[in-house]
């Protein structure tokens with residue numbers, strides 16, 4: 001295969017895999033060589049990388065919002081757990097007291 005003569009549309013198809021680094025070494029080499037000689041495909045790659053970076057930023061923002069949501073929810077759950085356990089404390093003390101009384105056989 002003449003590595004320098006891959007048509008641009010084929011390189012365009014291969015660019016996502018090239019960006020993911022999952023091309024076989026031969027194809028990768030051919031794509032890199034084509035990119036070195038073809039400003040059109042270099043621009044395509046740049047645009048795709050830009051889009052990917054923007055997409056990543058967006059998903060990172062979404063992840064951050066999701067994590068903040070979980071944190072808020074966690075506080076809520078901890079609050080409920082503490083709030084629910086406070087009325088239980090006198091009851092637990094009462095149970096322990098009853099057990100102690102029973103065991104010591106007052």
Ligand SMILES: [Zn+2]
Pocket residue numbers: 007008011034038040041042
């Ligand atoms: Zn090209």
